[in-house]
Amino acid sequence: MRPNRAMTSVLASACWIVLNCGCARSEDADKSLEAKYAAQRERMVQQIVAYGVSDKLVLQAMRRAERHKF
Known part of the structure; x- marks a missing residue:
């Protein structure tokens, strides 16, 4: 039996x-x-700023790093 086209x-x-x-x-x-x-x-970055971290390059990197992919 052949299937119908x-x-x-x-x-x-x-x-x-x-x-x-x-x-x-x-x-x-x-x-x-x-x-x-x-x-x-x-x-997370806002919490880190609240702890006193103020280096703009560090904060930029933390905003870009997609941690859920690690």
């Missing part, structure tokens, strides 16, 4: 749509996580 085409199209929708949502989730981590880094 129309059915195969429909299934392939459906798979393509599902995969592309999943990828778009993943990018949005990544952006949301990046914003969350950036806010957490900024709070």
Whole structure:
């Protein structure tokens, strides 16, 4: 029994749509996580400033370092 070409085409199209929708949502989730981590880094830097660290280069580096990737 051979599969119907129309059915195969429909299934392939459906798979393509599902995969592309999943990828778009993943990018949005990544952006949301990046914003969350950036806010957490900024709070961390503010705490470090409160402890007396004032070197601008150190504080800039700490704001840029993506610690969640380590």
